[in-house]
Structures are given as C-alpha cells and as structure tokens.
Amino acid sequence: MDDSTLRPKIAALMPQIRDDLEAMVALPSCAFPGFPSDPVHAMSQYVVDAFARYGVQAQVTPIPDGYPAVTAEIPAPEGKPTVLLYAHYDVQPAPKEQGWHTDPFTPTWKDGRLFGRGAADDKSGIAIHLATLAAFDGKPPVGVRIVIEGEEETISHLEAWVEANPDQVQADVMVVADMGNLTVGEPVLSIGLRGHVKAVVEVRTLAQPVHSGLFGGAAPDAQMALIKMLATLIDDDGNCLVEGIASGAWEGADYSEEMLRTNAGVLDGVDLVGTGTVASRLWSKPSVSVLGMDATPVAEASNVLQPTARAVVAMRIPPGQDPRDAVTKLMDHLRSVAPWNVQVDVHEDKVSPPFSQETDGRAFGLMRDALATAYGRDVETVGSGGSIPLLDTLRDAAPQADFVLIGAEDAALANIHGPNESVDPSEIERMALAQALLIQALAE
Structure with missing residues (x-):
C-alpha cells in the first residue's frame, strides 16, 4: 500500500491529537451510577467539538435512559462503501486506593507514554478516529458513520437504540477501535472476544x-x-x-507465560491457573x-x-x-x-455474548495489509478475554458488514481497568495510518 501521502500527514497531526487526548483524559467521564454526570456530558460535547475542528460535523445523540452517544454521518460518494468507526468515551472508575502513582485525571507523560484513566481505554480509540478523518481533511473518499458510545463500561443503553434505529448504523465495514496489540510495535488483528x-x-x-x-x-x-x-x-x-x-484451543498468535506473568503482575513463585496454552486459557476456554x-x-x-x-x-x-x-x-x-x-x-x-470475526472478508484482508504497511512487519491474529456487547447487536443490525477490531490498548503496559493506565502515542499514530490506508484502499 502507498503511504507516501498519509504517513507524513498523520505524523504532522499528532501534536494536536496528543493535546486532544490530554484534554479528554482530564474529563472524569465515568458513567457508572453514583458518579457525577456533568463530566460525562462535558466529554460527549468535547468529542463533538474535536471532530468539528477536523472538518467533521458530529452531534450529541440522546440515548433513552442512558448517556448520549456522539454520532456523525458523511455520505458515501456514488459507488463507494460506508465505514462505521466505533469507540467509547466513558471510563472505568479510578479509586486512588487501586495504587495510582499520579492523579488518574491529570494527564501525565512519563517514559513516552500518557498516563491517566481512559488514556488507552478508550479515548485512544477516539484519537485514532480523529487522526484518521483529519488526514482526509474531514472529507474521506468513502462514506463514514461515527458512533462514540457513552456507556460501554457500564450498563449500556446503546444496544436498545441500535435495535430501534438499525438504519443509523448501516455500513459495509465496522472498525472497532477498542482493542490493542500484545506489545507496542507488533501489529495484531483481534478475531474473537469471550x-x-x-x-x-x-x-x-x-x-x-x-x-x-x-x-x-x-x-x-x-x-x-x-x-x-x-x-x-x-x-x-x-x-x-x-x-x-x-x-477450544487457540490457533492464532501465542501469548507467552512470561508475558502473562509480567502483564498480570503474578507474584514470584505463584502458579498460573488452567491448562493448555496461555492463549487458549485467555481467549478460547x-x-x-x-x-x-x-x-x-x-x-x-x-x-x-x-x-x-x-x-x-x-x-x-x-x-x-x-x-x-x-x-x-x-x-x-x-x-x-x-x-x-x-x-x-x-x-x-x-x-x-461472545464475538467471532471471519477472516476472509475484503476489509479484513485490506486491514491486514494496511497494518503491515503502517508497522513494517507481518500481522498476527489474537483473541480477547474481554467483551464488547454492542458488537453482536451491530452484527444483527448490519449482517452484511465486515468487522475489523483494532486499537492502541497494548496488553504489555496499558493496564486498562487498573491503576496507572497509559497509552503509547506511537500506537495511535500507526493505527490511524492503518485505518486511513484501509479507507483509501476501500475507495479504490
């Protein structure tokens, strides 16, 4: 794939994208019951304003009985496909007693990573979408729908909205930016979620x-x-x-015991649980x-x-x-x-529900090529022990869509849902480049 135009453009956008990510991390958008609602609404408005700065007119869309989503639609040029870009702006709670080294809602840079609740999960996904659309000056060569959820971490009401409004999510390709590589710089595509x-x-x-x-x-x-x-x-x-x-037994990329011990913080001398490969224990059992x-x-x-x-x-x-x-x-x-x-x-x-992704779709193959170009190395397939309940609902609403699951939440250091959550901005940059290359390829 030819990245000669998109790569330098996205690189030039990254200082502003990092500023946007810092501003988003500073908003404690925890949508759990009992937490203040004002930061959640402020976060939804910030996302709308951020897309507008990059040429995309988004809106706050009320979700009955829940927090709003941020949505947008860029009509497809004649004969071109439509791509739906998904992420979520709500975050997990971040109690200090978890062991935070810094204030979880004060964005802090250390060793090249941005620390703060939501920096990875999943405000990095919003940053990927911002950078992608900014690379096209808000005028991508395909149709684009944007759905940024406000309740993914808690009891989501977006599923019922999708079921009631399936026309609002029709797309040929669904890109879900709420995943990540096992290690920074080593690209993977997620094909199964427990x-x-x-x-x-x-x-x-x-x-x-x-x-x-x-x-x-x-x-x-x-x-x-x-x-x-x-x-x-x-x-x-x-x-x-x-x-x-x-x-079952996992047949994609392996997950080493050493990596598991490091990533999970297993204490010295404590055995792992389960049998079979670590990847199977995490993704297919x-x-x-x-x-x-x-x-x-x-x-x-x-x-x-x-x-x-x-x-x-x-x-x-x-x-x-x-x-x-x-x-x-x-x-x-x-x-x-x-x-x-x-x-x-x-x-x-x-x-x-669990979710599984077919790997023979056109968009999946193009994204594999796009990631290989963006990262300069081969792409492996992985699973995830987590779940994104909305995916099954989106599949029911648009059964023709090809799904692609990516993101900047690396397993090695991001520590999502735990203390000292962080993200490496190079992952956002490369994922945005890959996503832009996918869009470019889909338009050809």
Missing part, C-alpha cells in the same frame, strides 16, 4: 447470627456453605467445572471468577455463625458459546452443589 455472564448467589441458613461455641459443629454457617459451593466451580488446576460450556462477596469483614469478626452470605460469580465464555445457555448452566451448577439443604437464591446479573 463473552461474559454473571450470577448472584445468596445462601441462607439461620434466622439470626448465633454463638459459634454454643452451636458450631451442628448449626450450618452460611459463609462456609457458600465457600463450599464456590469451590466446586473449578478443579485443582483452576479449570472451569461448569458442565456443557464450550472450550471458559474461566470462572468470584467478583465479590458479602461476608463478615475481618475487622468485624466475632464468634458467631452467619445466617446469610452472598457472592457475584462471573464466567467468561469463548466464541461459539450461547450466553443464555451459559448463564443458565452456571446458575444450575450453583443450585445443584448447595450443601445441607441450605436455602439458595440464584439470579442472573449480566449476559454479554
């Missing part, structure tokens, strides 16, 4: 707390019952034991986690048996697994292993 289902389980055993000395050994303790139930979810190696859940428990805090412990205990159990499910079937099997498992005829209530909390 889904995510959650259930809340509550155990009841007694009418009230009772003395453990007087009744322990005969009266059932709810916390111990719940612990026994949770322990049945995995085997001794940490593999998921919920029956009937799809599982199910996993089970206990995300939270309502139990007696250590500081409040006393000599009593507890009457109730509750937990949130989550299961990541690989592509090919029906999410409704998975959450049903998870809940059935929890009910079936309850000891001592304790009273159990299990209910569904979340269902997000």
Whole structure:
C-alpha cells in the first residue's frame, strides 16, 4: 500500500491529537451510577467539538435512559462503501486506593507514554478516529458513520437504540477501535472476544447470627456453605467445572507465560491457573471468577455463625458459546452443589455474548495489509478475554458488514481497568495510518 501521502500527514497531526487526548483524559467521564454526570456530558460535547475542528460535523445523540452517544454521518460518494468507526468515551472508575502513582485525571507523560484513566481505554480509540478523518481533511473518499458510545463500561443503553434505529448504523465495514496489540510495535488483528455472564448467589441458613461455641459443629454457617459451593466451580488446576460450556484451543498468535506473568503482575513463585496454552486459557476456554462477596469483614469478626452470605460469580465464555445457555448452566451448577439443604437464591446479573470475526472478508484482508504497511512487519491474529456487547447487536443490525477490531490498548503496559493506565502515542499514530490506508484502499 502507498503511504507516501498519509504517513507524513498523520505524523504532522499528532501534536494536536496528543493535546486532544490530554484534554479528554482530564474529563472524569465515568458513567457508572453514583458518579457525577456533568463530566460525562462535558466529554460527549468535547468529542463533538474535536471532530468539528477536523472538518467533521458530529452531534450529541440522546440515548433513552442512558448517556448520549456522539454520532456523525458523511455520505458515501456514488459507488463507494460506508465505514462505521466505533469507540467509547466513558471510563472505568479510578479509586486512588487501586495504587495510582499520579492523579488518574491529570494527564501525565512519563517514559513516552500518557498516563491517566481512559488514556488507552478508550479515548485512544477516539484519537485514532480523529487522526484518521483529519488526514482526509474531514472529507474521506468513502462514506463514514461515527458512533462514540457513552456507556460501554457500564450498563449500556446503546444496544436498545441500535435495535430501534438499525438504519443509523448501516455500513459495509465496522472498525472497532477498542482493542490493542500484545506489545507496542507488533501489529495484531483481534478475531474473537469471550463473552461474559454473571450470577448472584445468596445462601441462607439461620434466622439470626448465633454463638459459634454454643452451636458450631451442628448449626450450618452460611459463609462456609457458600465457600463450599464456590469451590466446586473449578478443579485443582483452576479449570472451569461448569458442565456443557464450550472450550477450544487457540490457533492464532501465542501469548507467552512470561508475558502473562509480567502483564498480570503474578507474584514470584505463584502458579498460573488452567491448562493448555496461555492463549487458549485467555481467549478460547471458559474461566470462572468470584467478583465479590458479602461476608463478615475481618475487622468485624466475632464468634458467631452467619445466617446469610452472598457472592457475584462471573464466567467468561469463548466464541461459539450461547450466553443464555451459559448463564443458565452456571446458575444450575450453583443450585445443584448447595450443601445441607441450605436455602439458595440464584439470579442472573449480566449476559454479554461472545464475538467471532471471519477472516476472509475484503476489509479484513485490506486491514491486514494496511497494518503491515503502517508497522513494517507481518500481522498476527489474537483473541480477547474481554467483551464488547454492542458488537453482536451491530452484527444483527448490519449482517452484511465486515468487522475489523483494532486499537492502541497494548496488553504489555496499558493496564486498562487498573491503576496507572497509559497509552503509547506511537500506537495511535500507526493505527490511524492503518485505518486511513484501509479507507483509501476501500475507495479504490
């Protein structure tokens, strides 16, 4: 692919793109319930204004019952395809006790990376789209739709909006800039995302707390019952034991044990869990986690048996697994292993489907070539343990569309959802170049 025009143009745009990214990071756009709404709305307006500076007239689009999206449409020239560009502007919470070295909403440069909540996930995706369209002076040679979501990290209402307005997302190609390379400078295309289902389980055993000395050994303790139930979810190696859940072996790029230990911060001497390759464990096999428990805090412990205990159990499910079937099997498992005829209530909390990408589409092949040109090296395929629930909804709305999943959230250092999140601007620059090359190629 010929990058002689686009490469220097995008390079020249990067100082302003970095300024825009800093300004976006400074806005604490956390859309979770209980957080201030003003920064979320301010962020949506900033995105509109940023696109306008680069020649694209975007708008704040109300989403019923939720935070707005930012949308735009550039009509396609006759005979040219339309590309939908997706990212999200909301961010995860960033409590200081996570271990932040700097204020999470004060953009900070260190060792060539920009630190701050949302710097990578996913305000870098917005930056990629800004740079891409700026490279064409806001007049790309294909049609473009922009959808920047405001609730990807929490309970999204955009899915219902898409279902009610499928005409607003019609496109031949969907580019989702909410992913990343395993390592900076080594390009990959994501072709599969695990889904995510959650259930809340509550155990009841007694009418009230009772003395453990007087009744322990005969009266059932709810916390111990719940612990026994949770322990049945995995085997001794940490593999998921919920029956009937799809599982497979990953056939794309590998993910080394050393990289996993470094990226996840596994402590020295602590074993990894699961069996099979690390890539398979992360991308094509199910996993089970206990995300939270309502139990007696250590500081409040006393000599009593507890009457109730509750937990949130989550299961990541690989592509090919029906999410409704998975959450049903998870809940059935929890009910079936309850000891001592304790009273159990299990209910569904979340269902997000997995996603898989065909690799034989024209846009996918062109993006592989575009990334190879932008990075100067071959492109591998990877999966993701995370989920983007909207993708399945977009596929239903536009089944003819070819999906491409890219982004600047490198697995090695970005630390999305954790403390000290950061992004390498060179990833934004190269991803924007690749995206612009894709658009250029689609127009030919």
